[in-house]
Amino acid sequence: MSAAAGTVFLVDDDPGVLRALTRLLRASGRDVRAFASQQEFLGQHDPAAPGCLVLDVAMPERNGLDLQQDLADSGAERAVVFITGQGDVATSVRAMKAGAVDFLIKPFSDKQLLAAVQAAIDRDALMRRTRAQRREVERKLATLTLRERQVIEHVVAGQLNKHIAADLGTVEKTIKVHRGRIMQKMGAASLVELIRMADLAGIRPAPGAPGD
Amino acid sequence: MSQSTRTGSSAVLSAPWRLAIMRKLAGVRPEAWRQALWVAAAYYLGAKVGFAFTFQPHPISTLWLPNSLLLAALLLAPLSSWWLLLAAALPAHLLAELQSGVPLTMVLGWFASNSAEALIGAVCIRRFCAAPLRFNSFRDVGVFLLFGAFLAPLLSSFLDAALVTAIGWGQGAYWQLVRLRFLSNMLAALIVVPFIMTWAEGGFAALRSASPRRAAEAVLLFLCLLAVVFAIFDRHQAGSTAFHALLNAPLPFLLWAAVRFGPRGTSTAVVLLVALAVWGATQGDGPFVGSSVEENARSVQFFLIAMVVPVLLLAAALEERRKDVIAQQRAEIEAKEQRQQLTHLTRVALLGQLSGALAHELNQPLTAILSNAQAAQHFLAADKIDPDELREILADIVAEDQRAGEVIRRLRALFKKGETQFQLLDPNDMVREALDLAHGDMVTRNIEISTDLSPRLPAVTADRVQMQQVLLNLLINASEAMSANTPDERRLLVSTQALASGGVQVSVADRGLGIPEERQARLFEPFFTTKPQGLGLGLSISRAIVTAHGGRLWCTNNPFRGATFHVALPQQPGGPV
Numbered sequence: 001m002s003a004a005a006g007t008v009f010l011v012d013d014d015p016g017v018l019r020a021l022t023r024l025l026r027a028s029g030r031d032v033r034a035f036a037s038q039q040e041f042l043g044q045h046d047p048a049a050p051g052c053l054v055l056d057v058a059m060p061e062r063n064g065l066d067l068q069q070d071l072a073d074s075g076a077e078r079a080v081v082f083i084t085g086q087g088d089v090a091t092s093v094r095a096m097k098a099g100a101v102d103f104l105i106k107p108f109s110d111k112q113l114l115a116a117v118q119a120a121i122d123r124d125a126l127m128r129r130t131r132a133q134r135r136e137v138e139r140k141l142a143t144l145t146l147r148e149r150q151v152i153e154h155v156v157a158g159q160l161n162k163h164i165a166a167d168l169g170t171v172e173k174t175i176k177v178h179r180g181r182i183m184q185k186m187g188a189a190s191l192v193e194l195i196r197m198a199d200l201a202g203i204r205p206a207p208g209a210p211g212d
Numbered sequence: 213m214s215q216s217t218r219t220g221s222s223a224v225l226s227a228p229w230r231l232a233i234m235r236k237l238a239g240v241r242p243e244a245w246r247q248a249l250w251v252a253a254a255y256y257l258g259a260k261v262g263f264a265f266t267f268q269p270h271p272i273s274t275l276w277l278p279n280s281l282l283l284a285a286l287l288l289a290p291l292s293s294w295w296l297l298l299a300a301a302l303p304a305h306l307l308a309e310l311q312s313g314v315p316l317t318m319v320l321g322w323f324a325s326n327s328a329e330a331l332i333g334a335v336c337i338r339r340f341c342a343a344p345l346r347f348n349s350f351r352d353v354g355v356f357l358l359f360g361a362f363l364a365p366l367l368s369s370f371l372d373a374a375l376v377t378a379i380g381w382g383q384g385a386y387w388q389l390v391r392l393r394f395l396s397n398m399l400a401a402l403i404v405v406p407f408i409m410t411w412a413e414g415g416f417a418a419l420r421s422a423s424p425r426r427a428a429e430a431v432l433l434f435l436c437l438l439a440v441v442f443a444i445f446d447r448h449q450a451g452s453t454a455f456h457a458l459l460n461a462p463l464p465f466l467l468w469a470a471v472r473f474g475p476r477g478t479s480t481a482v483v484l485l486v487a488l489a490v491w492g493a494t495q496g497d498g499p500f501v502g503s504s505v506e507e508n509a510r511s512v513q514f515f516l517i518a519m520v521v522p523v524l525l526l527a528a529a530l531e532e533r534r535k536d537v538i539a540q541q542r543a544e545i546e547a548k549e550q551r552q553q554l555t556h557l558t559r560v561a562l563l564g565q566l567s568g569a570l571a572h573e574l575n576q577p578l579t580a581i582l583s584n585a586q587a588a589q590h591f592l593a594a595d596k597i598d599p600d601e602l603r604e605i606l607a608d609i610v611a612e613d614q615r616a617g618e619v620i621r622r623l624r625a626l627f628k629k630g631e632t633q634f635q636l637l638d639p640n641d642m643v644r645e646a647l648d649l650a651h652g653d654m655v656t657r658n659i660e661i662s663t664d665l666s667p668r669l670p671a672v673t674a675d676r677v678q679m680q681q682v683l684l685n686l687l688i689n690a691s692e693a694m695s696a697n698t699p700d701e702r703r704l705l706v707s708t709q710a711l712a713s714g715g716v717q718v719s720v721a722d723r724g725l726g727i728p729e730e731r732q733a734r735l736f737e738p739f740f741t742t743k744p745q746g747l748g749l750g751l752s753i754s755r756a757i758v759t760a761h762g763g764r765l766w767c768t769n770n771p772f773r774g775a776t777f778h779v780a781l782p783q784q785p786g787g788p789v
Binding site (some may be wrong): 019028063109187 | 295443569570571572573575576577579580581582585586587588589590591594601605608611612615652655656658699732
């Protein structure tokens with residue numbers, strides 16, 4: 001059905017709804033795992049498995065929004081489609097702000113659900129790719145020396161070599177050598193690629209350096 | 213206006229009084245003419261009857277009706293047509309009296325005293341009774357007796373006797389004439405005025421609308437009365453003294469009329485009694501056999517006045533009491549209707565509060581139905597038809613549809629406006645139903661509900677819908693009291709227990725802030741609310757409902773935190789709590 005495959009993790013405390021949605025998703029070719037409560041889901045959750053979460057907002061023990069928050073906090077973030085029997089604006093705004101893919105009001109059609117699930121699985125795949133890339137960059141960054149780490153922060157800030165040398169109290173030629181080694185260790189083909197990697201890894205420009 | 217008056221007044225100068233009368237007559241309404249004709253006819257007939265009861269040598273009739281007929285007519289007519297009624301009585305008077313060979317001066321004198329009697333009575337009664345006389349209150353009858361039946365005959369009798377002695381018609385000393393005329397006119401007033409006044413206003417409509425049973429009772433009453441009165445007053449008693457004991461025999465029938473048929477029936481019975489009794493006396497029959505016909509009539513007059521006055525008063529007092537009771541019943545019915553409307557209104561408001569949650573309750577089964585059906589469509593489209601799977605899907609759809617139907621049914625019961633219907637209810641079922649209805653709301657508010665329902669409870673007699681209203685109200689209040697709590701402190705405990713008295717107590721405990729002592733009493737007052745959107749009617753209506761069930765609704769603060777509301781219900785609405 002689509003390029004990105006993944007499991008749909010379904011959590012709803014209403015057994016009738018849970019059964020029906022499971023059937024619908026299976027009928028449309030989705031791999032579904034159904035859970036009647038958040039505890040049950042958390043107990044069996046494998047963050048590594050690709051796929052999205054379809055989550056009922058109103059559940060007796062805990063709100064669906066809280067689960068979304070917990071997953072994000074524990075680094076097991078997953079694209080979420082919220083479903084609710086009672087759509088109030090405040091809750092939907094909060095859910096969307098926290099990164100929900102969609103917020104479906106019951107009863108919804110198969111098209112709405114399947115489109116939202118598709119979008120969520122795509123989002124999940126993208127998140128996974130990004131996470132993998134970030135981990136790769138972080139791994140490479142870890143191979144840099146302290147000095148090289150200082151240099152890269154100045155490079156990201158857009159400084160010329162001679163200014164970097166002046167800031168770090170050395171000569172331009174040394175900086176040139178550092179830059180060459182950085183490009184090699186990071187596997188960057190161009191300055192633009194290096195800057196993108198640094199951005200992905202969350203490296204901030206050196207303080208005091210002029211921006212841009 | 214001034215213009216027309218001036219041209220009119222210049223024309224009047226030629227024949228002033230004649231034109232004044234003409235204009236006056238032209239302004240008389242057709243209705244007043246009709247009344248005048250009635251008065252003339254009645255006066256003439258009354259006078260004829262009066263002459264039939266007159267025994268020479270005394271010129272005073274033993275039952276002189278015309279004066280009282282005139283008084284009744286004046287009381288019924290508007291003040292503006294009094295002159296016409298008096299004018300209409302004059303030719304009738306002349307006709308009747310001149311036929312009987314009375315001299316003209318005496319005839320005119322009597323007309324003066326007769327009119328004076330009617331006028332004195334009518335003016336005084338009008339002065340002291342704002343509404344037309346109906347003889348349905350003690351005051352009505354009191355005013356009539358004092359002015360119409362006592363003062364007017366008395367004062368006019370002085371005039372009458374003076375005229376008779378001055379003209380020298382018939383025999384009799386002044387004071388004797390006063391006494392004779394006073395008594396007979398008083399008796400006439402007592403029978404004629406109540407009879408006419410009570411029948412003139414709606415009497416015939418009441419007659420038409422009477423049920424067959426009531427009509428039969430009335431006929432029986434009057435036949436009995438007729439028989440008794442005839443037996444006592446209209447048969448020759450030949451001086452039997454033992455017979456005097458039977459004089460009061462008509463009284464039970466008069467009381468019957470007073471109790472069952474009100475002032476109208478009583479006045480009618482009185483007419484019958486008096487007419488037959490006086491007639492019998494004048495024929496020399498009945499218990500009052502004296503030296504002359506005249507004397508017989510006077511004795512029976514005394515006796516009848518003494519009997520009629522208390523009966524008329526009794527009928528009025530009973531009628532007054534009956535009206536009070538009816539007014540009180542009507543007020544009670546109105547209050548009950550208002551209470552019911554208010555109960556319904558607050559219930560609708562309560563459901564409005566729950567509407568979001570109720571939408572949730574309906575959306576769940578609808579979602580399941582839709583998704584099941586669409587899953588089946590997908591299976592069919594993909595040609596992956598598994599009959600077992602399809603069977604399950606259909607079974608689920610049926611079950612979910614029934615679930616939605618149940619929500620609607622419960623809702624409809626709550627929205628319905630109806631009379632209180634007591635039925636035997638299991639208190640735990642009552643609690644469970646209320647919890648089902650509130651479920652969506654509780655979930656949305658993150659309230660965790662626990663129950664402690666006593667397994668063996670007696671059934672209570674109560675109105676199911678109203679009890680749900682009370683419990684829902686308590687549940688919503690409790691959950692609102694905890695809205696400021698952290699989610700894991702939003703806990704609600706609903707418990708039931710049997711009471712030693714045989715009743716049942718339901719308690720709803722929250723973990724809110726509790727209720728300060730000084731507010732606990734005010735909490736149940738109408739329009740007292742602590743919520744910004746609250747009407748302040750929920751608890752007052754709830755208490756009214758519980759009280760109507762013979763139970764109690766009160767609140768206590770919990771030792772740890774929050775408040776508990778208790779509903780104690782007797783097994784039977786009238787039983788002990």
